[in-house]
Amino acid sequence: MSAALLFLRLVLVFGWTIGLHCDSDVPAAHTMYDKLSIKRNISKRELKCKEGEYAAENMCCKQCPPGSVKSADCTKDKNTTCERCTEGSFMNHYNSLDECLRCKPCDSELDLEVAEHCTVTQNTQCRCKQHYFCNSSDPCHHCNPCSKCENGAIEKECTPTTDTVCKRNVWWIYVVVVGIVIAIASLAVAAYCYKKKRKDFDLNNQMRHPVVHKPPTPEMEHLLYPDIDLSTHIPAIVEEMTLPQVKNFVRKHEIPEPAIEQTIQDHLNDSTEQKIKLFHIWYQHHGMKGAYGNLIISLRKFSMRTVADKIEKKLNVVTSSSQENGRSKVSALSDEHTV
Template identity: 35%
Template sequence: MVRAAQRVGPPVLLCLFGILCESYASPMNHGGAQHLERKRSIFKREVNCSSNQYLTNGLCCEMCPAGSVVAQHCNATGNKPKCEACIDGFEFMDHSNGLGKCLRCGTCDEVVGLIEEEPCRTTQNVKCKCKDDYVCLDPPCVHCTTVPRKRRKKKKFQLVKNKEFEMIPIRYPDIDLSGHIIDIADRMTISDVKCFVRKSNITPVIMDQILHDHLHDTAEQKVQLLRRWYQSHGMKGAFRTLITSLREAKLCALADEIMKSVEGAENGNTHAPMAVSGEA
């Protein structure tokens, strides 16, 4: 045995080593490299920041406080970015955020019966109310309705008039979301999507059918649920419904992220911040 081993000279060992090296570098193992790359990609996407942080370039930066936005991102996880104050009376930001641009102040349109109750400040949008002899019959209020003279003295109608409703001084632009559904779904968890479409009057039967049709594919479940909601809702007001619903669910960071992504794509710049238009 020793003699046999001694016969295996350097050329044979080099040959064996070359075969092993070639087998590791062969195309058959490219799948393993792709799998590793996918795992790395998944790891990058699974970076989770705390509720008071936002994700940028793989870092979790502290959010800027209400009344300001990000002027320069942080350079290490957990650090604070450079924040810039909104212009009082022209812009506002009513929550902690990682946005790069303040929201434009809305207006109270007297043509539809609205007047200003509180001015726009850096930390809140303008607040509107109905003019005298106008009421809001369908909250949240985008416009007020005049009170017929014969009904102004009726107690029942006065109660409706005096009841406090949320006035809507701004309107989100009507954007066609059909080309953004996949990106929006990718940013939401399946729980977020289920909660959203359930509150948007998609019936449990339809939801169960979609979930069953894509039983082992959570990503496709999210896409199909959102597509069904969009088909049911229609383009008009859909963007506003999506963003305001996420904010009501205390998912402000997610709402901001989707706003930046959708508006940026519409402007041909995926990094552009969302700009909210005034009342048309």
Template identity: 30%
Template sequence: MCFRAIHSSQRKQSRERRQACEEYTYEGRTCCKCGAGLKLKEHCSTPRTESECDLCEDNTFSSVPNSLTTCEPCRPCSQLANLEAATNCTRTSDTVCKCKDHHYCISDTDPCTECRPCTVCDPGVGVKVKCSPTNNTICNEPQEILHIAYLIVLDQCISVFLCINSFLSPHFISTVNENLKRYIPDIAPEIGWTDMRNIAMGSNIPIGIIESLELDYRQDSQERTIRLLGVWAEAEGREASRKLIQRLRKSSKKGKAERVMEILSVGNSDSSHPPAEVVNID
């Protein structure tokens, strides 16, 4: 009884394979192809019977019925091309490769054959479009950065007098103490960008203004120092000269504080300008 059941099952499987047979012709005989994941070992001996097949070896595959004596090699995901396996190769399907993290595809083929590292935008520039497996990063254009800086400053105005239009305008120091206003171009080189930046940040000048100046005058530290000193001085108003000297002294920049005082003293001695109201710094 058991033998009959096994024999019946084998006949059923054989009938199902014949019904699913994809044919090919060999020496006048019509044979059934090997299924996916298999390769041909021996052609059929009688028409419309199955050929003898073997499993594909490791690292090879066949994805469709075939009469080939070898399976196709699995595709390697080249590290030199910045690829890695998304799906490993099996006997019935090839490897599916993808770009490594933080890389994007540069080939016009599908699947991708080469990836490159995503562009990293400069500090303060910002990302317009994030990097993805199909496209590189797109950074903000200088005009867009300036627009963003405008929005930051307009949102964080220190007072009704401190807005982005004023620090980019030729008359950006219109409300500062008259004596300091006149000598900003002389004072700024004495302070230097690093110390001026620290003073501004310690006075809650929006970081957006500072980064925008760094971008606009990246090759001219003196000009960006002049600009930032003007922004800071306008924010401080009549107390600007006194606070500037105080902050320099507190940061152990007494030499610079003395040189600033000397410059302001020249202004005090100029009869064509009223004396500054900031001589007393104690």
């Protein structure tokens, strides 16, 4: 029995000794792994590829040529796998991208037509239709009709990039000069008569503190239109606007051109949905506060007064009670600005 206990003790002591050795090796193993990881990360950061190559894992791979994109990185035994762009997409430079770029359309509602069709290596090239010219920098976003000269007196014909230049008639300059002289003379006579009458006035009967009514400030003008949620009224609003008017409106409110083009492309055959989606982008960008007033005031400022009046009339039923409160606020502000 004592021999068995002795054997058991020897086994326990031997196992404990081995455990100590194993524990002492664990930190060393971790240290070695950390050093290898640090070395691998440093080598990856210091990897510099040549022009026309890109870094993938621990090696440099050749970029895909124009007209194709990457489908798989290179390996030690195989070059980068590239696949050709499909119809309706293109890639015009060497790259390591996973997807080709989508070809842009030439919007006929903006008086654009296709100059060169999209290929796998080149995007669609657009130009203005006949009798229209582009008034924006390249690439052209919309076209204007060419100007017509009085009596057909054309100096330079309209081109896709420049407007018609008309011949100048000298006679109208004399008319303008004579008109200015007559206007100045009339003002001088009127001023003389006014000063002469002023001398005969009894200064004691004049108002010492005349009331001066200042024109409404932008802040007062915005108070005429309450803050309402336009999201439910957007279909009714854009019903009164053409697609070019909606595009012009969102452009002048600094909506990015790529967002506009993408929205048009996503709903190519549905101009109503295009108008609704574009207006939603502006509304999300602006926010509800002051959106109604900004809409009406901007439309009038952008020479779309008829559209503004129609939209205001449509929303008048919803906002009539709120407008009364807004007008009372404007009256209060006007009294504060009265001198």
